Amino acid sequence: MHQIRGAKTGKSDHPTDPQLLESLGQRLAGERLRRNWTQSHLASEAGVSRATVQRLEQGESTQLTNLVRILRALDLARNLDALVPTTPVSPLQMVHHDRKQRQRASSPGPTPPAGPWQWGEDK
Numbered sequence: 515m516h517q518i519r520g521a522k523t524g525k526s527d528h529p530t531d532p533q534l535l536e537s538l539g540q541r542l543a544g545e546r547l548r549r550n551w552t553q554s555h556l557a558s559e560a561g562v563s564r565a566t567v568q569r570l571e572q573g574e575s576t577q578l579t580n581l582v583r584i585l586r587a588l589d590l591a592r593n594l595d596a597l598v599p600t601t602p603v604s605p606l607q608m609v610h611h612d613r614k615q616r617q618r619a620s621s622p623g624p625t626p627p628a629g630p631w632q633w634g635e636d637k
Contacts, residue, residue, distance in 0.1 A: 536573030543571040545588050560587035 529537070546556050546567075553571070557564040560583040569576050570584060585591045 532573060535575065539571040539573040542584060542588070545590065546571075549588070556584065556587060560584045 546553070551559075553567045554564050557567045560567070560580075562580050562583055566576055566580050567584065570581065582591065582594075585594065
């Protein structure tokens with residue numbers, strides 16, 4: 515299995531977008547070859563062009579729909595749930611179950627002033 519390598523950015527190790535795409539492409543190519551499929555065969559099974567399979571395997575960008583089609587053809591679509599897990603319901607949300615599910619994030623509140631507060635500052 516390929517391990518994602520990343521460039522140091524600050525405190526932790528985060529791979530860049532090109533590194534992630536390259537790693538994903540290598541994994542897809544490895545799975546295709548494990549099945550002894552050509553790029554043309556995978557393209558036919560997925561309903562995409564051979565050039566699309568080539569682009570994905572080379573770590574180039576393509577439409578998300580094409581990735582899903584290729585994952586489905588390789589019988590890997592079930593792994594998409596691990597990509598973005600379902601958000602667990604908190605106890606507070608369970609109490610307010612009748613409310614609608616959130617659709618947007620709230621905007622941040624006002625920025626607190628820098629430094630400690632002192633009497634008479636608010637005048």
